[in-house]
Amino acid sequence: MKQLRRTNKMANEKLNIGIILGSTREGRVSPQVGEWVKEIADKRGDANYEIVDIADFQLPFLGTTDGKEPGIAAWNEKLAELDGFVFIVQEYNHSITGALKNALDFAREAWNNKAAGIVSYGSTGGARAAEHLRGIMGELMIADVRVHPTLSLFTDFENYTTFKPADLHLDNVNAMLDQTIAWSGALKTLRK
């Protein structure tokens, strides 16, 4: 009976999904893309969605300090609150940014047994960076979903800076979120 009540409570609780901005550079476009995904996600009402900006945590470069910076603990605490992720991924030299890789390396258990979707952008939709991220997620035991909206720097941005996404991406974002929510819910049962 107690177990049943706990299972029902878990089924009724909304999942917490972090929309993680992968770039931190001055002039980056990732906040525009993250806000767009959050707007679509919030309309669904099926989870608590929040933007998680790596830049806010001021993480040092891994291994170069004594590891006592408050941002490191805060980063792990934030990830621990989340049940799933949507990574906003931009392509830098055919891979993910150094900032995102550093942030991924700064946590371990807080990533494990959770699900993630990817929204990427670049000259070829950020596809090469996204595929690198999938390899990293395997090691971190993050279940990456199949549907993957890819945005073009040439057609979804004006002058490579002002985000003007084509309508066709909307269905893909929702399909990616459907899969992320389903797997985040399923994996939550593993972590209890």
Ligand SMILES: Cc1cc2nc3c(=O)[nH]c(=O)nc-3n(C[C@H](O)[C@H](O)[C@H](O)COP(=O)(O)O)c2cc1C
């Ligand atoms: C260091 C660097 C390397 C880049 N390399 C690539 C690349 O290999 N492929 C690509 O499609 N775009 C590349 N770009 C272009 C970025 O995808 C584009 O500038 C994008 O807006 C970066 O995301 P951000 O504005 O959120 O930082 C590169 C940009 C930078 C700054």
